[in-house]
Amino acid sequence: MKINEISNSLKELGFTEYEAKVYIALLRSHPSNGNIIATLSGVPAPKVYETLRKMQEREIVSSVSGGNKGNKIGYIPISYQDLLDQKRKAFLENVNFLEKALEEISTTSDTNWTELFTIHGYSASIDAIHSAIESSKTQILLNGWMKELKILMEPLLAAFNRDVEIVTLTFDQEDLKVPWKNFTHYQINNALRRHTGELCIVIDNEKSIIFKTLNEGVGAHAVISSHPSTVMTTSNYIRHDILVNRMTFEFKEELEKRYGKDFDKHINDI
Numbered sequence: 459m460k461i462n463e464i465s466n467s468l469k470e471l472g473f474t475e476y477e478a479k480v481y482i483a484l485l486r487s488h489p490s491n492g493n494i495i496a497t498l499s500g501v502p503a504p505k506v507y508e509t510l511r512k513m514q515e516r517e518i519v520s521s522v523s524g525g526n527k528g529n530k531i532g533y534i535p536i537s538y539q540d541l542l543d544q545k546r547k548a549f550l551e552n553v554n555f556l557e558k559a560l561e562e563i564s565t566t567s568d569t570n571w572t573e574l575f576t577i578h579g580y581s582a583s584i585d586a587i588h589s590a591i592e593s594s595k596t597q598i599l600l601n602g603w604m605k606e607l608k609i610l611m612e613p614l615l616a617a618f619n620r621d622v623e624i625v626t627l628t629f630d631q632e633d634l635k636v637p638w639k640n641f642t643h644y645q646i647n648n649a650l651r652r653h654t655g656e657l658c659i660v661i662d663n664e665k666s667i668i669f670k671t672l673n674e675g676v677g678a679h680a681v682i683s684s685h686p687s688t689v690m691t692t693s694n695y696i697r698h699d700i701l702v703n704r705m706t707f708e709f710k711e712e713l714e715k716r717y718g719k720d721f722d723k724h725i726n727d728i
Contacts, residue, residue, distance in 0.1 A: 461482060464482060465479060468481065472545075476501045476505055476509040477518070479499040479500060480499050480501055480513065482499065483495050484519060484534065484535035488534040489531065489534045490532050490533060491531060492507055492510070495510070510533055518535065518536050518541065519533045519535050519536065520536075521533050574684075575681075576679055577680045578678070578679045580678035582680075583679060583680035584606065584609055584610070586680055587657070587667055587680065588609075588613050590682075591610060591614060591617055592613050593661070594662055596662045597623045597624075597661075597662055597663060598617060598622055598625070598626075598659065598660070599625050599659065599660040599693055599696045600624070600626045600658065600696070601626065601699060602626075602628065602629065602656065602657030603629050603655075604628055604630040606657050607634065614626075614636075614638075615637075618636075618638055625638065625640075626640045628640060628641075628643065629643045630642075641700050642703070643699070643703050644703050657670075658692050659692075660693045663689060664684060665682065665683070665689065666684075666691075666692035666693070667681070667682050668680065668692060
């Protein structure tokens with residue numbers, strides 16, 4: 459018989475180790491006195507009556523008596539069916555209470571709370587961005603390098619296929635063929651160096667992730683925030699970068715005449 463397993467399961471229901479052993483002993487033989495219970499259960503004799511008293515208070519066991527003087531001669535357990543019915547009822551009542559109470563707490567929580575934390579490591583950072591994309595519902599704004607975009611292509615395509623609006627800007631010159639709006643950064647070395655290892659993304663205008671890594675993933679980390687100020691600033695940064703690069707492509711000749719090739723006269727001043 460799986461006595462140990464039964465004992466462990468009873469402890470999950472709130473029994474102490476001694477109570478579980480006593481209850482099992484009484485189920486196997488009742489009514490029984492303290493000495494018999496100690497022998498069957500393995501509970502030290504001095505602890506048996508203390509354990510029985512506590513179990514009587516919870517109506518798990520009852521005492522029986524006999525003889526003309528009505529002396530107590532033994533103990534009997536509550537039936538296991540009744541015990542399980544009691545525990546089942548108490549469990550369901552607790553679940554129903556928690557369902558209502560936790561809902562009330564969550565709906566009255568501080569709505570000004572926002573998450574802000576940092577993730578260290580290349581793989582962990584990319585996994586966080588991957589998960590954020592998978593949870594997107596309405597919109598994704600992203601700028602980054604082809605290395606990371608290729609890694610994130612699967613969840614981005616899945617998001618697009620569920621009608622999430624996506625706009626991206628790639629720093630690489632490589633032509634990126636995607637079904638959403640994508641823009642390429644103007645290839646100015648001085649400017650691109652400032653974007654080394656960078657990826658910024660805004661999800662549903664509710665969460666921003668700023669990712670940064672050095673060469674070959676060294677020092678990679680991501681800062682995640684749902685604070686409205688951070689989300690708005692990151693969103694504006696991506697949108698302004700797209701706007702500036704579109705204008706740069708459109709007015710390339712005029713800008714080069716004014717600021718020189720690669721706009722060195724302008725870029726180096728900032």
